[in-house]
Amino acid sequence: MKRRTFLGHAGALASMPLVMPYLSRAFPAAAPMRVNGARLNEWLTNFDRIGRTPTGINRVAYSEADLAGRVFTQQLLRDAGLTPRIDTAGNIYARLEGTDRTLAPILIGSHIDSVTDGGNFDGPVGSFGAIEVARTLRETNTRLRHPVDVVIWQNEEGGTTGSKTAIGEMNDVELAKVARSGKTIRDGIGIIGGDVSRLAESVKKQGDFACYIELHIEQGGLLEKAGKQIGVVQGIVGLRWFEVTIVGFANHAGATPMDQRQDAMLAAAKFTVAVNDAVRAEPGRQVATVGRMVVSPNTTNVIPGQVVMTVDLRDLDQSKIEHFTEVFERVAREIGAATKTTFTFKRLTDSRPAISDPQVMSWIESSATALGLSSQRMPSGAGHDAQEIAHIAPMAMIFIPSVGGISHSPKEFSRAADITNGADVLLNAVMAADASLKGRA
Ligand SMILES: [Zn+2]
Numbered sequence: 001m002k003r004r005t006f007l008g009h010a011g012a013l014a015s016m017p018l019v020m021p022y023l024s025r026a027f028p029a030a031a032p033m034r035v036n037g038a039r040l041n042e043w044l045t046n047f048d049r050i051g052r053t054p055t056g057i058n059r060v061a062y063s064e065a066d067l068a069g070r071v072f073t074q075q076l077l078r079d080a081g082l083t084p085r086i087d088t089a090g091n092i093y094a095r096l097e098g099t100d101r102t103l104a105p106i107l108i109g110s111h112i113d114s115v116t117d118g119g120n121f122d123g124p125v126g127s128f129g130a131i132e133v134a135r136t137l138r139e140t141n142t143r144l145r146h147p148v149d150v151v152i153w154q155n156e157e158g159g160t161t162g163s164k165t166a167i168g169e170m171n172d173v174e175l176a177k178v179a180r181s182g183k184t185i186r187d188g189i190g191i192i193g194g195d196v197s198r199l200a201e202s203v204k205k206q207g208d209f210a211c212y213i214e215l216h217i218e219q220g221g222l223l224e225k226a227g228k229q230i231g232v233v234q235g236i237v238g239l240r241w242f243e244v245t246i247v248g249f250a251n252h253a254g255a256t257p258m259d260q261r262q263d264a265m266l267a268a269a270k271f272t273v274a275v276n277d278a279v280r281a282e283p284g285r286q287v288a289t290v291g292r293m294v295v296s297p298n299t300t301n302v303i304p305g306q307v308v309m310t311v312d313l314r315d316l317d318q319s320k321i322e323h324f325t326e327v328f329e330r331v332a333r334e335i336g337a338a339t340k341t342t343f344t345f346k347r348l349t350d351s352r353p354a355i356s357d358p359q360v361m362s363w364i365e366s367s368a369t370a371l372g373l374s375s376q377r378m379p380s381g382a383g384h385d386a387q388e389i390a391h392i393a394p395m396a397m398i399f400i401p402s403v404g405g406i407s408h409s410p411k412e413f414s415r416a417a418d419i420t421n422g423a424d425v426l427l428n429a430v431m432a433a434d435a436s437l438k439g440r441a
Helices: 002-014 020-026 037-047 064-079 124-139 161-166 172-176 185-191 196-202 222-226 264-280 318-339 358-370 416-436
Strands: 092-096 106-111 148-153 211-217 230-236 238-247 287-289 293-296 306-315 342-351 375-380 395-400
Touching: 037 064, 037 124, 037 416, 064 092, 064 124, 064 148, 092 124, 106 124, 106 416, 124 148, 124 211, 124 416, 148 161, 161 185, 161 196, 172 185, 185 196, 211 358, 211 416, 222 230, 222 375, 230 358, 230 416, 238 264, 238 318, 264 287, 264 293, 264 306, 264 318, 306 318, 318 342, 358 375, 358 395, 358 416, 375 395, 395 416
Parallel strands: 106 148, 106 211, 211 395, 230 375
Antiparallel strands: 092 148, 230 395, 238 306, 238 342, 287 306, 293 306
């Protein structure tokens, strides 16, 4: 049955002039390599036991489960024939040597820490995918010119601590922050084998890596909705957080006529709708969210005198972030005039978009095509270590679908076949990078 099917298929191909499957059959050297997907998915299944609690995966940075996860991951690296090394920031690196020692390494990896009550796929998919890529290259005696460095960044979920340190952006304020495990980042770095007094030794500069490619789950529902297997990440969106304070006048809810009020809550409600309308009125993937509102005096029979609210604005294009900032400030002035309230804007956070390198994106895209996988370009709305590394190396990310677009939840799930696809694309993208990059001058 199998043989007949095969013969029938081959016959059909032979009768088709110059179709792609026929060509790749005729030139097997051009056929894409593949990882051992069963092995990769088995690692993920075994890893699911570490930090698993009734409410989800709890492998928060510097916790016992995080430490156990790091032990597990270092063993995977050893099993792959690599030697794990912990840098002074607590990141785990392991190198697969290349044939040309003058070339900077191609960097691949992700993180293994989780949020509180998270899932098993955000981070581990890219970390283990990178280990599997290195292991496949080694097992098949595929010698690349460039070394391949696998990296497991520490504390991604608590503020990309490991990758921030790698680009020299760690400081005393960050180090003093208390992570989800209850430990400060300063103490945490010591716990996982780093050395806070020698962080400078872990700082990398432009040229230290030939490029960085990170495989990750999408954490949204775009790929699933589009029916695409691979996301080629164009960049990680920039983010601006505002705190908006609206001041009106707190007065009696019964005795004050409707036309004589200075209702801060009414102004806040109008502004919330206006922010949504403004962002939706223009084409593009920009998003804005009013996520928090503190109302004073927050009492049933008093007209609200003050509201403090937040706006979260994100886009891949910095000029759009500037544009919508102006739009929000303008509509705030209009609403303020109409409601006899005043709006004051304060910026809480500003992070610029991290744009992917077009060449690295093209290697990912062509690898997906060679593997027969559908792909689409898309921004990442979530933050990643890649946004930090983009400052010192050309980077791009590979996304695979998240079922239902769910992440940072125990319901987070990616299918085994999609995980294998992602690692296959990573493998071939690394090979394409090795073949194309000229290395340091
Ligand atoms: Zn992640």
